[in-house]
Amino acid sequence: MQQFVDRLLERSSLDRAATDALLAVPGRCLQIRAHVDIVAPGEAPTAAFLVLDGLVGRFGQVVDGRRQITGLHIPGDMCNLPALVVPSGSAYQALAASTIFRIANRDLSVLLRDHPLIGVAFWRACAVEASILAQWLVNIGRRNAQSRLAHLLCEMAVRMEEAKLGTRGAFTLDASQNALGDALGLTAVHVNRTLRALREQGLVAIDGRSVHIPNWAGLATLGEFDETYLLPGMRANAAIERPWVPA
Amino acid sequence: MQQFVDRLLERSSLDRAATDALLAVPGRCLQIRAHVDIVAPGEAPTAAFLVLDGLVGRFGQVVDGRRQITGLHIPGDMCNLPALVVPSGSAYQALAASTIFRIANRDLSVLLRDHPLIGVAFWRACAVEASILAQWLVNIGRRNAQSRLAHLLCEMAVRMEEAKLGTRGAFTLDASQNALGDALGLTAVHVNRTLRALREQGLVAIDGRSVHIPNWAGLATLGEFDETYLLPGMRANAAIERPWVPA
DNA sequence: CGGGTCATTGACGTATGTCAAAGGCCGTGG
DNA sequence: CCACGGCCTTTGACATACGTCAATGACCCG
Numbered sequence: 001m002q003q004f005v006d007r008l009l010e011r012s013s014l015d016r017a018a019t020d021a022l023l024a025v026p027g028r029c030l031q032i033r034a035h036v037d038i039v040a041p042g043e044a045p046t047a048a049f050l051v052l053d054g055l056v057g058r059f060g061q062v063v064d065g066r067r068q069i070t071g072l073h074i075p076g077d078m079c080n081l082p083a084l085v086v087p088s089g090s091a092y093q094a095l096a097a098s099t100i101f102r103i104a105n106r107d108l109s110v111l112l113r114d115h116p117l118i119g120v121a122f123w124r125a126c127a128v129e130a131s132i133l134a135q136w137l138v139n140i141g142r143r144n145a146q147s148r149l150a151h152l153l154c155e156m157a158v159r160m161e162e163a164k165l166g167t168r169g170a171f172t173l174d175a176s177q178n179a180l181g182d183a184l185g186l187t188a189v190h191v192n193r194t195l196r197a198l199r200e201q202g203l204v205a206i207d208g209r210s211v212h213i214p215n216w217a218g219l220a221t222l223g224e225f226d227e228t229y230l231l232p233g234m235r236a237n238a239a240i241e242r243p244w245v246p247a
Numbered sequence: 248m249q250q251f252v253d254r255l256l257e258r259s260s261l262d263r264a265a266t267d268a269l270l271a272v273p274g275r276c277l278q279i280r281a282h283v284d285i286v287a288p289g290e291a292p293t294a295a296f297l298v299l300d301g302l303v304g305r306f307g308q309v310v311d312g313r314r315q316i317t318g319l320h321i322p323g324d325m326c327n328l329p330a331l332v333v334p335s336g337s338a339y340q341a342l343a344a345s346t347i348f349r350i351a352n353r354d355l356s357v358l359l360r361d362h363p364l365i366g367v368a369f370w371r372a373c374a375v376e377a378s379i380l381a382q383w384l385v386n387i388g389r390r391n392a393q394s395r396l397a398h399l400l401c402e403m404a405v406r407m408e409e410a411k412l413g414t415r416g417a418f419t420l421d422a423s424q425n426a427l428g429d430a431l432g433l434t435a436v437h438v439n440r441t442l443r444a445l446r447e448q449g450l451v452a453i454d455g456r457s458v459h460i461p462n463w464a465g466l467a468t469l470g471e472f473d474e475t476y477l478l479p480g481m482r483a484n485a486a487i488e489r490p491w492v493p494a
Numbered sequence: 495c496g497g498g499t500c501a502t503t504g505a506c507g508t509a510t511g512t513c514a515a516a517g518g519c520c521g522t523g524g
Numbered sequence: 525c526c527a528c529g530g531c532c533t534t535t536g537a538c539a540t541a542c543g544t545c546a547a548t549g550a551c552c553c554g
Contacts, residue, residue, distance in 0.1 A: 035499090060385035062394075063471055068385035082374040085367065088475050090381065116363060120332065123370040127329040130377040133384065134337065138307035138315035141387050141432030144541075147309075176500060185388030187543055192502060224310055228335050282531095391509070423532065434511055439534060 003076040004050050007163070011128070011234045012121035021111055022118065027103040032056075032094040039080065045089030047104045048080040054098025055174040058090045059182065069183035070133065072156065072175070076163050082126050084108060096174035131229045140185040143224070145194045148184045150223030153204060157213060158227050172210045198222075250323040251297050254410070258375070258481045259368035268358055269365065274350040279303075279341040286327065292336030294351045295327040301345025302421040305337045306429065316430040317380065319403065319422070323410045329373050331355060343421035378476045387432040390471070392441045395431045397470030400451060404460060405474050419457045445469075 005022050008014065014022075029052070032038055039045060041061060051073050058071035058079065070090065073079050083089040084105055112119045132155070139151050157168035165171060177195070178188040186194070198204045203219045205212040213219055252269050255261065261269075276299070279285055286292060288308055298320050305318035305326065317337065320326050330336040331352055359366045379402070386398050404415035412418060424442070425435040433441070445451045450466045452459040460466055 058381070060381060062385065062389045066389050068388040070381040070384045082377060085371040086374040086378065086478065087481065088378065088478065116366075119363075119366060119370070123366070123373070124332040126370070126374060126377065127333040130329060130373065130380060131333065131335065133377060133380045134305070134307060134317040137317045137380065137384055137387065138309065140384065141315040142309045142313050177502095178500075188500090189502085189544085190542060193542095196502085231333065231335065234334065424534095425532080435532090436512085436534085437510060440510095443534085 003052075003163075004078055007076050008121050008125065010162075011231060012117070012124055014115075014117050014121060018111075018115040018117050021115055025103055025111060026107055027101050030100050030102055032098045032100060034094055034096050034098075036094055038092040038094060038100065039089060041091040043089070043091070044087070045080055045083035045105070047102050048078055048083065048108060049092075049103065050101040051075050051077050051079065052099045052101055054100075055095045056092055056098055056100070057095045057175075057179065057183070058092050060091065067182045068185065069179065070136070071129065072183060074156075074159060074163055075165060078125065081122055082129075084112070084122070095176070095179045128231055131231075135229050136183075145184070145186055145190055146197060147223050148186070149180070149191065149194050149198065150203065150219050151225050152180070152184060152223075153211065153213065154216075154220050154223050154225035154227075155230070157211070157216075158230055158232060162230070162232060168213065168216060170210070170212050174209050250410075251325055254323050255368050255372065257409075258478060259364070259371055261362075261364050261368060265358075265362040265364050268362055272350055272358060273354055274348050277347050277349055279345045279347060281341055281343050281345075283341055285339040285341060285347065286336060288338040290336070290338070291334070292327055292330035292352070294349050295325055295330065295355060296339075296350065297348040298322050298324050298326065299346045299348055301347075302342045303339055303345055303347070304342045304422075304426065304430070305339050307338065314429045315432065316426065317383070318376065319430060321403075321406060321410055322412060325372065328369055329376075331359070331369070342423070342426045375478055378478075382476050383430075392431070392433055392437055393444060394470050395433070396427070396438065396441050396445065397450065397466050398472050399427070399431060399470075400458065400460065401463075401467050401470050401472035401474070402477070404458070404463075405477055405479060409477070409479060415460065415463060417457070417459050421456050 002023065005019055008022075009019070027050075032054070038049065038056060053075050056073045056079060057069040058073070059067045059069045061067045079092055080089060112122070135151075135155070139148050143151065156173055157171060160166045160171040160173075161168045175183070176188075177191045180186075181188045181191045184191065195204070195206060198219075199206070201218070203213070203215050203222065205214065219225075249270065252266055255269075256266070274297075279301070285296065285303060300322050303320045303326060304316040305320070306314045306316045308314045326339055327336060359369070382402070386395050390398065403420055404418060407413045407418040407420075408415045422430070423435075424438045427433075428435045428438045431438065442451070442453060445466075446453070448465070450460070450462050450469065452461065466472075
């Protein structure tokens with residue numbers, strides 16, 4: 001839980017009571033194998049969950065069974081937060097063997113009632129998620145396969161780095177090529193070919209699940225990647241940009 | 248302003264003081280012509296704005312100048328709300344001649360400070376927007392042109408109906424085929440061909456800017472449209488689903 | 495040992511993009 | 525008031541990025 005709270009504190013100010021309450025929130029640890037749904041499509045959401053280890057994807061599906069991944073969550077990310085304010089939810093699946101910490105919505109609700117600052121922090125977390133979603137939309141809607149892949153790799157690189165799970169030059173991404181295709185609106189075989197093309201240009205080297213980016217500038221240029229939307233190191237800018245904080 | 252408050256009340260409970268404060272919030276009316284940016288790409292957001300008339304699009308762009316529309320806002324929609332909690336914002340453009348009511352972020356902030364219920368209502372509005380975004384992502388990522396168009400038309404139909412600006416069988420959508428292409432990740436000419444195909448199947452009839460849907464069931468089936476994600480008539484379900492409300 | 499997921503590669507098909515041209519409509523300026 | 529230019533729609537011929545189908549081998553977990 002500490003990891004998640006630290007992440008929250010990067011972007012929002014919380015008083016001591018709020019962080020203590022968060023750290024003490026009740027919940028259960030669960031081990032989930034790859035490919036099993038954590039929240040099934042259409043299921044009414046009753047809990048949020050924190051990713052402790054592994055990789056989980058938020059997804060939607062179309063009638064013929066194909067899936068579109070609409071979000072990738074790495075350790076330290078809280079999933080299903082929007083379900084606190086909206087009755088309909090998303091489906092989630094573990095893309096690799098993962099362990100999660102499940103927190104019932106009603107337990108989170110009492111936190112929100114007692115600590116208004118937590119509400120703002122959660123709202124902000126949802127806004128960042130939406131910002132990522134919008135980027136994915138322009139990525140899928142308007143870029144070709146190479147740029148799409150490059151953009152996604154850049155995004156995951158800076159998110160992993162910010163989560164202190166690696167550096168942008170070397171990190172591990174626990175997703176199969178099939179999963180990457182589902183995230184990019186591509187086929188697994190086309191992901192494979194595209195990956196090869198990137199490798200042949202010396203932009204990325206993938207060995208198993210570990211990603212190396214020897215030429216960050218090249219990859220970022222190809223993917224037209226501008227990390228601003230991820231709000232990196234927002235705390236540092238706090239004196240300049242002053243988002244709303246309740247009195 | 249009344250229209251927006253009514254919309255908010257559909258989904259959230261606000262006390263009398265909060266609605267009065269919202270109705271009295273200061274702002275300026277602006278007339279915007281088609282194709283002019285309301286918020287330019289990269290511009291730091293300093294205000295939210297309510298659409299009073301017309302149609303405005305949220306968008307991102309890629310280097311070669313092509314655009315991807317990431318949100319369509321009809322009269323009664325409040326734009327740029329996430330910018331209240333997050334420093335980076337989106338770009339917005341009027342897709343048709345529009346009139347908007349611009350509200351400075353700092354004026355909105357004092358509302359949030361004085362009325363916690365408004366914060367929850369805004370958070371919820373952002374969550375619905377994100378939910379739409381996720382749907383668009385699966386739409387663009389995994390469906391062909393006909394299904395995409397059908398889905399978008401269905402979505403706008405129920406949103407227009409809910410805003411009391413028409414019925415799902417007949418409403419007016421002030422977007423050019425070019426704009427539709429930008430929203431769907433398609434070319435204007437392919438939108439044209441796809442529209443013709445839908446017309447020949449008797450699913451839609453578009454005359455100028457007015458859309459008729461003679462076969463709703465057929466169009467919804469083709470677009471695999473399930474309106475749950477738009478939270479229609481959520482107030483009616485309030486007794487069953489109980490999203491969080493501060494004490 | 496055996497079934498499943500995963501990566502890789504080839505041949506081939508197709509949905510969608512690109513380029514080009516024409517006409518209608520509308521706002522704008524002369 | 526008229527003429528001009530620009531935006532919008534429509535259509536055709538052609539190009540291509542990506543999907544589909546298929547087969548192989550490696551690896552892992554049970």
